[in-house]
Amino acid sequence: MKILVPIKRVADPDNANKVKVSADGTQVTTEGLEWKMNPFDEWALEAALRLTEDGAAKSRVGEVVLVSVGPKEAVATVREGLAKGAERGVIVEGNDNDLDSNVIAAALAAVAKKESPDLIVMGKQTVDGDSNVAGTVLADKLGWPIINYAMRIETSDDGKTFAIKRDLDVGVASVKVTGPVVITVSDSILHPESVKNGVTPADFKYPEAEGGRYASLKGIMQAKKKPIAEQTLSGLGVDAKRTVTYKKFELPPARSGQTTFVESVEELVEKLRTEAKVL
């Protein structure tokens, strides 16, 4: 099975309170913040690695190709994914300010056409833009099915068909789909038994891990030698333009830091209604 996993580097979400807006309000500045892999993409990578390995024997049985659209420096994020176990990477160079979900989806579609994967697994959104549309637009451009918010993925025929459970606000939806397909994942995909690929023993349980597996030291040293291909938007024949432009950014209002203690539920409801005005 060959899986394409799109990944994006984002400003450290654990320090999101340090994000600032430029004086003219036209952009978000991230100076002094570390870059990390988008957490949703980490989960997608974990799902893809589980689908392409024998988890008990710790051996690879398929291929995971990482693709990142962004500045050259994103190579560090791609290497991080390679250190966790992916086979190779592709970087499509582009300036973050010229990209939106439409351009990203067009670039990913162009890479997918060259790579012909059985499956594309990606985070449902990135934690910076929070748009939650790239996966769906990508599927549309490819003419493939889109399955959003996957929390369980099962296949027993090396990726030809998938039984997927979708994590919805109102419950869990079970679907069956024939590949190739685009799947976006929710954090429930990190459950110890969320992925069954017919190779890893059915009773095998992955350890509980907040962000998916760690890059081992061996993985880090091996990642040095794994190939990363460099592409450009024009080289891929992508002429997509931004369809979304941001007019103005504002920081949320500072919190007052005041705490009010209440004696009863009735008083709480009353204060939420009259003081906080949220009811």
Add this chain to the structure above:
Amino acid sequence: MGHSMGDLDLFNPTPEHRALRQTVRAFAEREVEPQALASDRSEHFNLPLFRKLGELGLLGITVDERFGGAGMDAVAAVIAHEELAAVDPGFTLAYLAHAMLFVNNVFLNASDEQRERYLPDACAGRTVCGMCMSEPGAGTDVLGLATTAERRGDGYVLNGAKMWITNGAVDDQTLGDAFLVYARMKGAPRAQLTSFLVDKGTPGFSLGQRLKDKLGMRASSTAELVFEDCEVSERQRVGPEGGATLHMMRNLEIERVTLAAMSLGIARRSLDVMNRYARERTSFGEPLAHFGQVQRHLAESYAEWMAGRSYTYQTAAQIDLGSAGHRLDSDGVKLFCATMAKNVADRAIQVLGGYGYVGEYVVERLWRDAKLLEIGGGTLEAHHKNMTRELGHVQTLR
């Protein structure tokens, strides 16, 4: 110059070093931090967590891949110790005793046959190992050690006791799995030591006592080990008779640099805690950070930490693990960083006041742990002695 000096990152010189820091920090925050306070309170060495270090590849960080290691360098070892010690210095000390004092030592000094027998299990975390140097009556005067080895038949007989052995026990009753033991052949000159690999279960080798009630580093276990007519075969001797003094010197450098790295982790965490508290806590209607007395604690701590950090990483970058020759600076970084971290943790407690004095706010534990680094792996006084001797060989500092 080909490269701009502005691109130089002393603390993460290559992308692999940066990736290593990221892995260890994520592991430390997610899995080591949540158990740190409880392990300290109960004087508990967390064996399952230790084995996870093996899965990550940290236990054989400096060892060649052919023996199950990761093949990384002294800077990598410093990064791993700094990151782990920022959350749990006690647990990190158990890591250091195994990965630096035993694993790195065996890798540098033992024969291929011995490396194949000991290193794959030790790198994977299947065994917990340590090194035996200090004795009840010999510490800083290490060449004054009294444990003897005597030829008997095809092998040797060891007699003596070893003190303050980290990983000597894994719990109150159970010995660690294997140890590198320094001894002197009966009648041999003071400067000629011989070392042996001694396994748990060897007749005559026993746990004297697990040492309880330590001030700090309580998440690692410390023991007195006893050798009473302990018979070991010739294949357990490491290198030639009398050749172990050089092994010891070779390994002391990485030991001291990684102990300094632990101090860096302690200081960084203490700084983070006091920096945050000084902004959030108000007094007389203003954040503590507005008061000159607190500003002095913060600014001096940061400058001292960065000075120690720069000195340690610079020294680590110069160390070739296979050879001795950085005695002055490997002693120097530990001399500076141990006291620096103790002072920074002390200031953090001062800034936090009462909160700093209780376990939940971490710095009281770091303060207790920091003190050990002025004693273990070389007392401050040993560093003074060694450095003054080394400086005697220097005509003019360049």
